[in-house]
Amino acid sequence: MTALNDLYQSVILDHNRSPQNYRAMPDANRQAEGHNPLCGDRVHVWLRLEGDSIQDVSFQGSGCAISKASASLMTAAVKGRTKSEALELFDRFHQLVTGRLAPEKGETLGKLAVFSGVSQFPIRVKCASLSWHAMKTALDQPGETVSTE
Amino acid sequence: MAVGRYGGRPDDPSGAPAPVNNASSAPATDIAVPTYRSTGLLPSRPTAFDVHAVRADFPILSTTVRGKPLVYLDNAATSQKPRSVIEAMVRFYTEENANIHRGVHYLSEHATEAYEAVRGKVARFIGAGSPREIVFTRGATEAINLVAQSYAASVLRPGDEVLITGMEHHSNIVPWQLICGRVGARLKAVPITDTGELDADAFDRLLSDRTRLVAVVHLSNALGTINPVTELIARAHARGVPVLVDGAQSAPHLAVDVAAMGCDFFVFSGHKIFGPTGIGVLYGRESLLEAMPPWQGGGDMIASVTLERSTWAAVPSKFEAGTPPIAEVIGLGAALEYVESIGLEAIAAWEGELLRRATDQVSTIAGVRLVGRARHKAGVLSFVVDGVHPHDVGAILDDDGVAVRAGHHCAQPVMERLGVPATARASFAFYNTAQEIDALVRGIQRVREVFGS
DSSP, X not given: OOHHHHHTOHHHHHHHHSOTTBSOOTTOSEEEEEEXXXXXXXXXXXXXXXXXXXXXXXXXXXXXXXXXXXHHHHHHHHTTOBHHHHHHHHHHHHHHHTTOSOGGGGGGGGGGGGGGGGGGOGGGHHHHHHHHHHHXXXXXXXXXXXXXX | OOTTTTSOOTXXXXXXXXXXXXXXXXXXXXXXXXXXXXXXXOTTSOSSOOHHHHHTTOGGGGOEETTEEOEEOBTTTXXXXXXXXXXXXXXXXXXXXXXSSSOOSHHHHHHHHHHHHHHHHHHHHHTOSOGGGEEEESSHHHHHHHIIXXXXXXXXXXXXXXXXXXXXXXXXXHHHHHHHHHHTOEEEEEOBOTTSOBOHHHHHHHOOTTEEEEEEESBOTTXXXXXXXXXXXXXXXXXXXXXXXXXXXXXXXXXXXXXXXXXXXXEEESGGGTSOSSOEEEEEOHHHHHHSOOSSOSTTSEEEEOSSOEEEOOTTGGGOOSOOOHHHHHHHHHHHHHHHHHOHHHHHHHHHHHHHHHHHHHTTSTTEEEEOOOSSBOSEEEEEETTBOHHHHHHHHHHTTEEOEEEOTTOHHHHHHTTOSOEEEEEOOTTOOHHHHHHHHHHHHHHHXXXXX
């Protein structure tokens, strides 16, 4: 398997083509915009937070397959989780895409493990983590635009 | 097909392979074979454009990336450097390094002479009347900022206008926004058409009694459009408006003659013309440079300094404060010599061939759309693949060793106007080959396979 096949796994291509939770959320109570000025990628993330629990999460935006699939899988991964669980997941995801996650911890990421190939392409780390940064910003400082620069 | 159609050596069939696509997409065959300008510098080279001989002058072109031979198609971002440029800079630091314009010692005198000789070389290269009209800057961007902060700042009054176009690089937009914002002037832009050409009628309409300066790109970095600058300059001059031409992309690919063009300012960068980074050129009409106030203060740009006041050196030193990038100027001189040894007519003819071949083949791939289809183009092929973001196109091409740019190309207004968030862009230089165009085409076909589009 080449590094390129590793990057563009079929799960990623599927989520790029048919992303989950790709919609605006009129009743969201948290939202944030992620922007990568280097490449122009934009992603808007909406959350409905009830107490400490992420009841619903959605996104819209434009970007490469890695950023779009990552946003799609991010929404699926954090829906129903608590705020601290979602942030902890981001932490592990970020370790995965930067190649710093111990192999035995890879399994705890479930479907997100398909992004392991990103670590071989340092320039794509920002693509993979853009929506996660937006999600974190929505939780921490709702209404902000976060830049990955 | 005839061997040597693309200038390959007759004894090397790989120099001119059959096109990847079928015969119907093969480029026209009746292209005159470009010849070297007879400089006498390259006696061993044949008269046909020998791309393989040229490639041997560029060490980096024989490297591999990701285990594949490098196919460098990102020349609009920066160009590769011939050995003569690299060696000139190494030689300067190894044997000749000294500061200029001040030392009385041998090395300083020698370095000053070499530095000023390049000024003369630049003047001849672009057809300027005198070396005094050549100011060294850090690059084309800095040269535009110099004109904005010195010339425009002293002539613009509130309500005045600066006219640019909708196909400018950010470097020919933002400096004007800064100065217009500071003095209360207005920045206007000539719109472009769907094919990526300047709307000439709109240019006439937008040129008003309040226009104090026109700044226009010669060759668009995002689209490859060649603007009819000579015509635009004539129209602006008819209304007494001076014109700055951004030649960052044109100087390396088209023969430039500022006198024939008639422009008042012309800027270009060393690194795009096979020279080093950190060096660029501002050509300014001498009478304008004389009248302009200094831009940055410091050593070398003064005639005399007291603690109360200073007087300025004559042009062009007035605009060169501090120790300049001397080795880079030496490298630029070597680059211009190299380009002259091949000749810009030969370069433009060969690159035109490459662009035709690429345009013909890429436009036949289903699901691929060319962005920028102006009638007069050079060296740039911008495209989008349906359903695939340009960054993914770039990543897949990169896996095959094919280097292209993906993004907005520092021309966001162009992308917005043409309704695309970004494009993939292949940009050519005279050292690119027909086989490299074929590698690009194969790479785009692989993009479609990977994405199943």
